Amino acid sequence: xxxxxxxxxxxxxxxxxxxxxxxxxxxxxxxxxxxxxxxxxxxxxxxxxxxxxxxxxxxxxxxxxxxxxxxxxxxxxxxxxxxxxxxxxxxxxxxxxxxxxxxxxxxxxxxxxxxxxxxxxxxxxxxxxxxxxxxxxxxxxxxxxxxxxxxxxxxxxxxxxxxxxxxxxxxxxxxxxxxxxxxxxxxxxxxxxxxxxxxxxxxxxxxxxxxxxxxxxxxxxxxxxxxxxxxxxxxxxxxxxxxxxxxxxxxxxxxxxxxxxxxxxxxxxxxxxxxxxxxxxxxxxxxxxxxxxxxxxxxxxxxxxxxxxxxxxxxxxxxxxxxxxxxxxxxxxxxxxxxxxxxxxxxxxxxxxxxxxxxxxxxxxxxxxxxxxxxxxxxxxxxxx
Amino acid sequence: xxxxxxxxxxxxxxxxxxxxxxxxxxxxxxxxxxxxxxxxxxxxxxxxxxxxxxxxxxxxxxxxxxxxxxxxxxxxxxxxxxxxxxxxxxxxxxxxxxxxxxxxxxxxxxxxxxxxxxxxxxxxxxxxxxxxxxxxxxxxxxxxxxxxxxxxxxxxxxxxxxxxxxxxxxxxxxxxxxxxxxxxxxxxxxxxxxxxxxxxxxxxxxxxxxxxxxxxxxxxxxxxxxxxxxxxxxxxxxxxxxxxxxxxxxxxxxxxxxxxxxxxxxxxxxxxxxxxxxxxxxxxxxxxxxxxxxxxxxxxxxxxxxxxxx
Numbered sequence: 214x215x216x217x218x219x220x221x222x223x224x225x226x227x228x229x230x231x232x233x234x235x236x237x238x239x240x241x242x243x244x245x246x247x248x249x250x251x252x253x254x255x256x257x258x259x260x261x262x263x264x265x266x267x268x269x270x271x272x273x274x275x276x277x278x279x280x281x282x283x284x285x286x287x288x289x290x291x292x293x294x295x296x297x298x299x300x301x302x303x304x305x306x307x308x309x310x311x312x313x314x315x316x317x318x319x320x321x322x323x324x325x326x327x328x329x330x331x332x333x334x335x336x337x338x339x340x341x342x343x344x345x346x347x348x349x350x351x352x353x354x355x356x357x358x359x360x361x362x363x364x365x366x367x368x369x370x371x372x373x374x375x376x377x378x379x380x381x382x383x384x385x386x387x388x389x390x391x392x393x394x395x396x397x398x399x400x401x402x403x404x405x406x407x408x409x410x411x412x413x414x415x416x417x418x419x420x421x422x423x424x425x426x427x428x429x430x431x432x433x434x435x436x437x438x439x440x441x442x443x444x445x446x447x448x449x450x451x452x453x454x455x456x457x458x459x460x461x462x463x464x465x466x467x468x469x470x471x472x473x474x475x476x477x478x479x480x481x482x483x484x485x486x487x488x489x490x491x492x493x494x495x496x497x498x499x500x501x502x503x504x505x506x507x508x509x510x511x512x513x514x515x516x517x518x519x520x521x522x523x524x525x526x527x528x529x530x531x532x533x534x535x536x537x538x539x540x541x542x543x544x545x546x547x548x549x550x551x552x553x554x555x556x557x558x559x560x561x562x563x564x565x566x567x568x569x570x571x572x573x574x575x576x577x578x579x580x581x582x583x584x585x586x587x588x589x590x591x592x593x594x595x596x597x598x
Numbered sequence: 599x600x601x602x603x604x605x606x607x608x609x610x611x612x613x614x615x616x617x618x619x620x621x622x623x624x625x626x627x628x629x630x631x632x633x634x635x636x637x638x639x640x641x642x643x644x645x646x647x648x649x650x651x652x653x654x655x656x657x658x659x660x661x662x663x664x665x666x667x668x669x670x671x672x673x674x675x676x677x678x679x680x681x682x683x684x685x686x687x688x689x690x691x692x693x694x695x696x697x698x699x700x701x702x703x704x705x706x707x708x709x710x711x712x713x714x715x716x717x718x719x720x721x722x723x724x725x726x727x728x729x730x731x732x733x734x735x736x737x738x739x740x741x742x743x744x745x746x747x748x749x750x751x752x753x754x755x756x757x758x759x760x761x762x763x764x765x766x767x768x769x770x771x772x773x774x775x776x777x778x779x780x781x782x783x784x785x786x787x788x789x790x791x792x793x794x795x796x797x798x799x800x801x802x803x804x805x806x807x808x809x810x811x812x813x814x815x816x817x818x819x820x821x822x823x824x825x826x827x828x829x830x831x832x833x834x835x836x837x838x839x840x841x842x843x844x845x846x847x848x849x850x851x852x853x854x855x856x857x858x859x860x861x862x863x864x865x866x867x868x869x870x871x872x873x874x875x876x877x878x879x880x881x882x883x884x885x886x887x888x889x890x891x892x893x894x895x896x897x898x899x900x901x902x903x904x905x906x907x908x
Binding site: 332394397398407414417419540553 | 626630632644648650654671712716717723724725729733745750751753754757770812843861886898
């Protein structure tokens with residue numbers, strides 16, 4: 214591996230100048246230039262962004278113009294900032310420079326992660342023990358509140374239901390589609406995969422609009438919702454589907470939307486796994502007289518296990534946080550609530566930071582096993598690399 | 599998630615190499631037997647998958663009275679006399695803020711796609727081609743952070759960016775920062791996995807020629823990583839464009855609202871004006887669909903390179 218720090222074992226150390234700092238001495242010009250450049254760039258960016266809201270008349274009140282300026286200043290500014298950061302580090306004495314360059318390169322990326330994910334996660338845990346304005350500690354009060362509330366228990370139950378149904382069905386359907394597609398002609402495969410895959414491009418809100426139309430209920434004889442039209446043609450009576458709690462039908466109908474959106478993703482990954490299965494293992498099974506069914510279960514599936522788990526976990530994480538569909542279509546009415554929507558209600562509608570944070574902490578606890586699995590899995594992969 | 603799949607191009611079908619081009623009835627071009635079960639099964643699934651979207655599309659071109667009195671499928675049997683109209687689309691742009699929402703979404707999505715990529719590429723470069731203390735620990739941290747639900751960030755970030763803090767919530771700037779942060783772990787992960795497959799000798803020889811890391815990065819690594827950069831860019835663009843939660847919380851429903859937030863407020867409308875919903879939904883979907891069709895190959899690559907996002 215190429216190293217920035219001189220590897221003592223490497224042949225002829227120092228034979229190649231490793232960075233722009235050839236002399237190995239500090240360059241005050243670079244350090245100063247870098248520092249000044251970063252400050253000036255940062256100041257200019259800040260001023261421009263603030264001017265959008267304070268002085269919109271400068272931009273003729275045009276959203277498009279503001280947008281263009283914002284894009285240019287945002288993207289360009291980020292690049293210029295980095296340029297000066299690099300200049301600053303290269304200006305340091307060589308030893309310090311070589312040691313610091315990796316961290317300079319990591320700084321913006323890891324800085325964002327720390328600021329946007331790690332700090333808030335810790336702060337949220339902290340808030341979960343505080344009152345609704347995060348001003349004084351209330352101990353376990355928030356947890357008592359949520360576990361004591363019927364709404365929360367119902368949401369947990371619904372989330373568990375989503376967890377049990379959606380990942381499994383998505384993987385199963387994805388596998389079926391992948392296997393079927395694999396047996397089509399090249400063109401047929403490509404077209405049909407695109408069709409199944411397309412919903413991946415659609416937002417949850419857009420998908421809710423699409424399926425809201427399918428589940429539509431009209432007063433009167435003529436039903437314009439597809440589901441009710443089919444149902445009444447079969448002799449049933451038109452229903453307001455999303456308010457039917459019996460057997461959790463409304464929740465299941467919401468799950469259908471997520472499955473519809475995600476099967477394409479599952480199919481793409483599983484399909485590439487199928488194509489990775491060596492043809493001769495299938496041939497060998499065929500020669501041994503295995504039926505297609507046996508080949509599928511005993512040859513194909515075991516060799517796709519890794520991908521199946523990957524897809525399953527990805528969908529699982531998605532399901533844990535499912536929000537938009539429920540929020541848009543039912544907002545938790547008729548016992549369809551889920552944790553993420555409950556969180557949104559507490560945060561946004563009731564403004565109770567304490568309870569909202571406690572709900573997120575529960576969510577965080579729920580993903581912890583996945584997180585541990587993920588890290589282990591990664592370590593294993595790295596060892597095989 | 600699995601780093602080995604990075605290089606495995608999922609491809610939307612290449613198997614012309616499998617066999618000979620002799621064609622008899624019941625066989626395909628590549629000589630495999632034509633499987634009618636597969637064809638019919640797939641056809642059924644495709645119809646099932648298309649119908650809901652088709653219904654929306656057809657309805658968006660019908661007048662309110664038509665749409666409320668007969669099912670959209672009825673006009674497929676009589677398309678010449680169906681009273682097609684683009685009125686809903688005209689009214690969506692004239693009567694609602696969906697048009698400006700569209701522009702806002704672009705303003706949100708483009709920087710929120712480009713900025714994280716630039717920063718992530720630098721970090722990925724450091725993780726791939728440099729040695730430093732704490733490297734493994736930091737990278738494992740990134741793998742772990744990928745699954746953290748973004749909901750954890752909302753309350754602290756509302757405090758930090760809102761009126762109690764920097765007071766930039768409701769501004770595009772706030773949303774760019776958030777999307778940059780939330781997209782970062784995955785971006786670093788995907789790019790690093792890709793860069794790890796690049797030949798080390800090229801980097802070595804650049805070093806011999808006296809190139810700085812900065813030069814090597816821009817002149818060699820960035821051009822060579824274009825497939826992975828594009829793959830992540832598409833994923834991130836679609837995520838940001840389609841995002842509702844962050845846009846709703848940090849941009850709100852005012853002048854900076856994105857097209858998805860505008861669509862959500864249309865969804866709340868009952869009775870009069872409800873017919874605009876279908877047209878609005880389609881407006882919000884057009885761009886992601888175009889991106890999707892134009893760049894599907896890259897998109898697939900992005901997904902297969904381990905796209906878990908918290």
